[in-house]
Amino acid sequence: MTATMTPTRRRSHLTKGQLPKYAPWAVLGVALVLGAALINLIGFNAFGWGIFTAVLFTVGLVAWSGAVEGARKAKDKLATCLVVGSFLIAVLPLVSVIWTALVNGIPGLLTPGFLGTSMNGVTGAADNRAVENGTKVLGGVYHALIGTVQITAVATIISVPVGLLTSVYLVEYGNDRPLAKAITFFVDVMTGIPSIVAGLFAAAFFFLVMGPGTKTGAVAAVALSVLMIPVVVRSSEEMLKIVPNELREAAYALGVRKWRTILKVVIPTAISGIASGVTLAIARVIGETAPILVTAGFATAINNNVFGGWMASLPTFIYTQILNPTSPSNPGPSDQRAWGAALVLIILVMLLNLIARLIASIFAPKKGR
């Protein structure tokens, strides 16, 4: 081997040159300066500066690494730059979403009475007055909050027993029977149903049964159940599967019936996982807009009856306030209410997610593995 080595190649692969530790920082500094210079040629803005800097940094670092360390290390550096770059690209819009919601939502949320009043009697004239006189924006989300809580509660009451029992069937009784396989397959299919199609299904069903134009909170709850059941089945199934078989066998050995084993041993062991799965499912459907829009209509007044009359909800409230402002000439107050409602909705979803995490971590069973 050594005989074939060319004399110019004095060092082996392993000890070949490496970039100094400060290399990325040096390249970053140069890229920042060059980027600022370039962006000033076409007019300065922070976004363009960031883009130019990132491109220059990548090119500079990869070229330097290629010259000193060789092609493989350079390729590695390029991949690292792309991966970190894609992370930064992804973070920008997501941070922007949160930031927009906070900046626009806090004034609405802090308006006195925002959470305690409905939109009943709030007209375009009232909004115009609020803009002209600079007085406080009237109206709030109380009716929508009531609607969201009621519709979601009814959907949960329908979905949890059905979903939980189905997962019990799949795990405890299924044994790869054709029926169990069919259920697993169709639950997967159900996961992919677009939310608006679920809404149309509920609407079409109630139009046939109760007469055309039936729009109540209960219809919306049925639509949400169609979306929620597969989520509950999936998560509960996973949780029941990780219950150790030794527990079941111990119960059988003591002569306990299968149904009592499931109710007293299997489900209590998995209850924390099931509860957190259900909470996540609630968080998923609470923000659904489209199915509620086509099934519950839209109301401006408080409606406490799930089974009669149109009902408002937070997502549809946001949607209609943005798309059809109460006062078309002054959309400002409507926007403020919409963003306030959006912030309330985001906080609700985040809280539900946090609760799910807490349930899962605090009440986690001791794993038998």
Added chain:
Amino acid sequence: MTGSSASGRAGDKVFSGTAMGAGILILLVLFGVAAFLVVQAFPALVAKPADIQGGAGFWAYIAPIVIGTLIAAAIALVIATPVAIGVALFISHYAPRRLASGLGYVIDLLAAIPSVVYGAWGAAFLAPAIAPGYAWLAANLGWIPIFAGPASATGKAILTAAIVLAVMILPIITSLSREIFLQTPKLHEEAALALGATRWEMVRMAVLPFGRPGIISAVMLGLGRALGETMAVALVLSSGALTASLIQSGNQTIAAEIALNFPEASGVQVNTLIAAGLVLFVITLAVNMVARWIITKHKEFSGAN
């Protein structure tokens, strides 16, 4: 003794029967979804062409919005997939360990933000911010049909809607791919590194081949979400006739068409919109089936499961 055992046996029967009943109920519901949609959609399929919106029959009505749906979802997927895989790799293999678990949690939270909030963001922030870019594209690249002018002055074009969709499905694809990447056998990774592979070579040789079916299923799930997503498009896009240009106002998607028109619809228009929903249902069903088929085809090679 015999009494209690008899009641126990009855309890067993009742319980297993109820559990099976719940499973059958799910099948019935799904069957019902299809059946009721077909029944309610039927009048639109047989209605006189003049009765359908546009006056040219159902298929002339549905074709442009199907194409609009596919365009928006395809652009969203093209934007979101590489970025999402990059982010998932960053969280699973590049970020410092302590940062990674926090980031994973944040991504999960972002996946839970309601779509109407993304739609509101697109309408209030993204569209005005991106409008000058469209004007520039129309002026300089206008000879390419997809960038033909006049650009939408408000920025409410199908490209904006597609970008909002991409932002929406990004956390979903990321969080699913990350789970898959984290399951890569540690021994494979360490073997690659021990043979002198750089980090990228390790990712390319050990992580990506292992995760391929998972990535495909994550992307397909994202596609399903993008196809069926309503609010982001309804709020962001100022809809109109089908145009090739992505930066003019115009185009429409099925889901947004339903959401915008259903609340005020009456008569045969209700049936038309339900028929449109049926078409959307069939499309998403096909996407899901293809995804499942790809996963089962690749499963045996991947070592997953």
